[in-house]
Amino acid sequence: MSVRSKTLTSARTHYCPGCGHGIIHRIVADVIDELGIREKTVIVAPVGCAVFLYNYFDLDAYEAAHGRAPAIATGCKRVHPELVVFTYQGDGDLAAIGTAEAVHAAARGEKITTVFVNNAIYGMTAGQMAPTTLIGQKTTTTVEGRDPSKAGYPVRVCEMLATLEGAAYIARVSVSSPKNVAQARKAIRKAFDTQIKGLGYSLVEVLSQCPTNWHMTPLESVKWVDEKMTAYFPLGEFKVPKEA
Amino acid sequence: MAGNEAIAEAAVQAGCRYYFGYPITPQNEIGEYLSWRLPEVGGIFLQAESEIAAIYMVFGAAGAGARAMTSSSSPGISLMQEGISYIAAAELPCVIVNMMRGGPGLGGIHPSQSDYFQATKGGGHGDYHMIVLAPSTGQEAVGLTMLAFDLADKYRNPVMILGDGNMGQMMEPIEFTSAKKHLAVKKDWALTGALGRTKNIIKTLYIDPVILEKRNLIIQQKLRKIVESEVRFESYMTEDADVVIAAYGTVARIAKTAIKVLREKGKKVGLLRPISLYPFPYQAFTDEAKKVRDFLVVEMSMGQMLEDVKLAVCDRSRIHFYSRLGGMVPSYEEIISQVEKITEEVR
Numbered sequence: 001m002s003v004r005s006k007t008l009t010s011a012r013t014h015y016c017p018g019c020g021h022g023i024i025h026r027i028v029a030d031v032i033d034e035l036g037i038r039e040k041t042v043i044v045a046p047v048g049c050a051v052f053l054y055n056y057f058d059l060d061a062y063e064a065a066h067g068r069a070p071a072i073a074t075g076c077k078r079v080h081p082e083l084v085v086f087t088y089q090g091d092g093d094l095a096a097i098g099t100a101e102a103v104h105a106a107a108r109g110e111k112i113t114t115v116f117v118n119n120a121i122y123g124m125t126a127g128q129m130a131p132t133t134l135i136g137q138k139t140t141t142t143v144e145g146r147d148p149s150k151a152g153y154p155v156r157v158c159e160m161l162a163t164l165e166g167a168a169y170i171a172r173v174s175v176s177s178p179k180n181v182a183q184a185r186k187a188i189r190k191a192f193d194t195q196i197k198g199l200g201y202s203l204v205e206v207l208s209q210c211p212t213n214w215h216m217t218p219l220e221s222v223k224w225v226d227e228k229m230t231a232y233f234p235l236g237e238f239k240v241p242k243e244a
Numbered sequence: 245m246a247g248n249e250a251i252a253e254a255a256v257q258a259g260c261r262y263y264f265g266y267p268i269t270p271q272n273e274i275g276e277y278l279s280w281r282l283p284e285v286g287g288i289f290l291q292a293e294s295e296i297a298a299i300y301m302v303f304g305a306a307g308a309g310a311r312a313m314t315s316s317s318s319p320g321i322s323l324m325q326e327g328i329s330y331i332a333a334a335e336l337p338c339v340i341v342n343m344m345r346g347g348p349g350l351g352g353i354h355p356s357q358s359d360y361f362q363a364t365k366g367g368g369h370g371d372y373h374m375i376v377l378a379p380s381t382g383q384e385a386v387g388l389t390m391l392a393f394d395l396a397d398k399y400r401n402p403v404m405i406l407g408d409g410n411m412g413q414m415m416e417p418i419e420f421t422s423a424k425k426h427l428a429v430k431k432d433w434a435l436t437g438a439l440g441r442t443k444n445i446i447k448t449l450y451i452d453p454v455i456l457e458k459r460n461l462i463i464q465q466k467l468r469k470i471v472e473s474e475v476r477f478e479s480y481m482t483e484d485a486d487v488v489i490a491a492y493g494t495v496a497r498i499a500k501t502a503i504k505v506l507r508e509k510g511k512k513v514g515l516l517r518p519i520s521l522y523p524f525p526y527q528a529f530t531d532e533a534k535k536v537r538d539f540l541v542v543e544m545s546m547g548q549m550l551e552d553v554k555l556a557v558c559d560r561s562r563i564h565f566y567s568r569l570g571g572m573v574p575s576y577e578e579i580i581s582q583v584e585k586i587t588e589e590v591r
Contacts, residue, residue, distance in 0.1 A: 039439040044304075045447075054445045060435040062307055063447035065330050068300040071292070075304020075312065076435060078288045079262060083437050101300070104293035 005029035007038050011055045018218025020119065020208030021049060023175045024184070025056055028088070028115055031189045032059075035196070041084040042076055044069040048090040049123040067098020070105035073112040084195055086113040092122050095131040095155045102161070109166030109200040113191045116157060116203055119210040120229060127213035131155045134232055139213075154232060158205050162238035168200030170239040174207035174230065176222040187237070199241040207233055247382040248273035248315075248412040251341055251405060252281065254389035255313055259426050260339070261287030262312040264301035266294055266320060269353045270409035271343035274315040295320040299327030299340075306336040307446045309434030311393055315341035317409070318359050319350060321367075328402055329368030332463070333448035337396035339389070340374070341405045343412040346571035354571025355410035355494060360548035363406050364522040371460055373467055375403040375474060376521040378492045382416050388519070394427040399470055406521060408544065410494045410573060476519035477528050481507065485514030487583055488532055490541045490553050492518045495574060499542060502579035513583055518549070529556030538586050540564045542579060544572070 004010070007029035015021045032038055043059045045051055047066035054061035064072050069087035077085040094102045094116050105112060121139055122128040129139040129146060132154045136145040146154075162170045169191050173184035184206055191202035207229045209221035216224060245253075252274045255263070263278045279289040292298035298314045305312035316324065321342045331338060344359045346352040363376045375395050379385035385407060392403040435444055450456035478496075481503055482488055489499045496517040506513045516532055518525050529552075533539075539561055541550045550565050557563055566582045568574045 040437040042308075042435050042437060051449060054443075054447065058438070058443055060438045060443050061445045061447075062304065062435065063445070063449055065300065065326060068296070068303075068327070071297040071300035072304035072307070074290070074297075075262070075264065075301040075306070076308045077304075078290065078301075079305045079308035079310040079312075080436060100293050101297050104297065 005033050007032040007058055009056055009058050013056055014052060015049065016212040018209060018211040018221060020175050020206070020210070021117065023181060024115065024117060024206050024208060025053065027175070027181065027185050027188055029057065031185065031192055034189065035192060037084050040082065041086070044073045044085070044087040046087070046089040046093040048093050050088055050090065050117065051124070053088060067093050067096070068101055069093065069098065070101040070110070070112065070114065074105055074110050077110065077112050081111070084192065086115060086192070086195070088115045089117070090123070091118045091120065091130045091132040095157050103164070106161045106164045106167040106201040106203065109168070111195050111198055112201065113195045114203040115188065116205040117208045118157070118205050118233065119208040120154070121210050121213045123210050123213055134228060156233060158203070158238045161203060166201050167203065167239055168241045169194040169202035171237040172205040172207065172233060172235050174225050174235060176207070176209065176225040183235070194241050197241070205233070245382070245418050246273050246413055246415050247385055247407065248343065249277045250382045250418045251385050251389050252277035253420065254386040255339065255393070256281055256285060256287070257420060258311065258390040258393040260311040260313050260393060261285065262305040262310050263288070263314065264290050264292050264298040264305070264312070265314050265316065266292050266298050268317045268320045270345055270412050271315050271317045271341065273412065274341060295323040296327065299324040299331070302338045303327060303331055303334070303336060306331065306338040307334070307435050309431040309436060311397070313339040313341070315343070317343045317345045318347050318356070321359060321362070325362070325368035328374065329370050329372065330448055331402045332372035332374065333370065334446050335400040335463070336402070336446070337400050339392045339396055339403050339405065341407070344406065344408045346569070352571040353409060355408035355573055356544050356571055357408060357493060357495065358545035358548065358569070359406070360521065360543070360545055363404050364524065372463060373522050375399070375401060375470060376406050377403065377476070378406045378519060378521050379411065380493055380496045380517065382411065382414065382418050385411065386418060386420065390424060395474065397427055397429040399466055401466065401470070406493070408494050471523040474520055475523045475525045475527070477525035478517040478519060479528070480515040480517065482514030482516060482532060482536070484512050485536055486512045487538045487540060487586055488536045489513065489515045489579070489583070490529070490539055490549070491515065491543065492521060492549065495542050495544060498574060498576050499579055502576040502583065505576065505580055506583055511583065511587055521549070524552045526552070526556040529553055533557040533560035536561055538562050538564060540566065540582055540586060542566045542574060542582070544568055544574070
């Protein structure tokens with residue numbers, strides 16, 4: 001497993017030490033390698049920390065405007081139904097500014113896949129409250145901790161999308177331990193399989209650590225994922241294709 | 245057929261196979277027509293959840309190498325501005341139809357031309373322009389829609405068909421002559437899966453200002469080429485004119501009726517009608533200003549095209565202005581009385 005995935009380039013990533021993005025990139029790239037679909041896959045990059053992922057993935061790539069990745073993926077997939085099209089989006093991108101695009105891509109049963117990276121914070125803009133910021137969590141815009149009477153409640157995306165008929169596969173995983181990474185790999189593989197079989201929309205939410213903006217060490221941050229995030233965002237499959 | 249339907253059929257005949265849109269009056273017939281017509285030719289009609297989503301679906305389809313379009317009316321076009329800026333930045337070809345209605349705000353549903361600035365000067369953030377074509381009749385809309393797809397592909401730039409609610413709704417006979425040959429452009433930049441080639445990337449982020457300035461200059465160079473090659477206008481009875489009316493779209497059509505009546509009365513009146521609003525026919529107005537003493541600019545907006553006429557004419561001729569707003573359409577009688585006011589002053 002030490003060999004670099006064929007789907008990844010040799011570029012050095014800009015991610016901070018202990019960030020989950022590198023692990024998630026590797027998992028997605030490995031799944032694309034396993035499926036042998038590198039030359040028929042298109043990735044839609046978000047706005048946020050992963051905006052440069054087209055430098056790291058050796059795939060045809062769009063860079064979307066903030067939140068619009070599912071609409072761009074829709075346009076591409078409708079033109080090229082034979083391709084595998086997926087979006088890679090963060091919590092601000094998918095669950096705040098791009099909620100409408102995400103919900104309606106799922107409602108349409110758009111045959112695309114979304115890798116949804118939830119780290120409960122705006123990383124690239126340096127630590128503001130995200131739609132998934134936990135109650136009590138300190139951010140640069142909730143310095144006393146998120147107070148639901150002022151800033152509302154964190155959004156559970158999987159539970160919300162699982163109510164939609166068009167959503168075929170919905171799962172939440174984390175990358176906080178080798179065991180969880182293995183689970184994440186299985187879920188992402190299932191999500192791509194769902195698209196390839198034409199069963200509908202698929203999304204895997206990955207709880208990810210952001211040591212920099214959480215002001216924690218990498219070890220503290222994976223512990224925080226396991227203890228705090230998982231308590232509010234339970235791991236598991238929320239919807240699986242009937243056929244599978 | 246209605247102007248909206250004529251534009252829709254013209255898009256199909258121009259090889260457009262992908263339409264993404266969100267309903268808004270007075271352009272709904274475009275989407276309604278394409279919802280059954282596109283599947284007939286193996287295309288896709290998709291009703292999006294918003295104009296924002298629609299323009300990004302166009303972004304995705306155009307980036308995938310297809311001829312794609314959307315249509316809307318003023319408030320919806322405002323929502324699309326973010327996406328249009330991204331499309332211009334990424335140099336993706338597409339066609340956007342705006343059947344203008346009265347604004348600002350939710351405004352009304354009646355014809356207007358008050359999105360002229362938004363359409364011709366950029367509209368979204370950053371330095372860019374769409375090519376903007378303004379048909380005056382349903383028949384002309386057919387030709388310009390087909391041209392729009394060719395220009396979009398040729399320059400890798402968004403093209404807007406700028407009409408108004410009147411043109412979209414008006415029923416008139418339309419002729420579709422034998423299908424024209426479309427411009428065939430190799431889109432080796434499109435995203436099709438990186439099969440047997442290096443990957444393609446469609447992006448608009450350039451963090452390094454040195455590179456972003458270069459990107460901007462490339463776009464500006466392209467726009468200069470468009471300005472040199474794609475100016476379109478019509479001169480109507482201007483040869484001997486004392487007064488030249490400047491108007492586009494529906495208003496130009498009404499002005500022609502006024503001119504016929506005025507000519508019968510012996511008044512020497514002509515029309516200079518911009519067909520391309522970007523690039524604007526500045527030179528045609530500058531040349532006309534050498535011959536004519538009075539211009540009358542008539543628009544369904546508060547002096548938007550007037551600014552471009554002033555830029556071209558400077559103080560070589562006198563410029564008069566008449567407008568109706570908020571969905572009111574000037575009648576040919578109103579235009580006649582405006583011209584007569586000018587000719588009486590002259591006497």
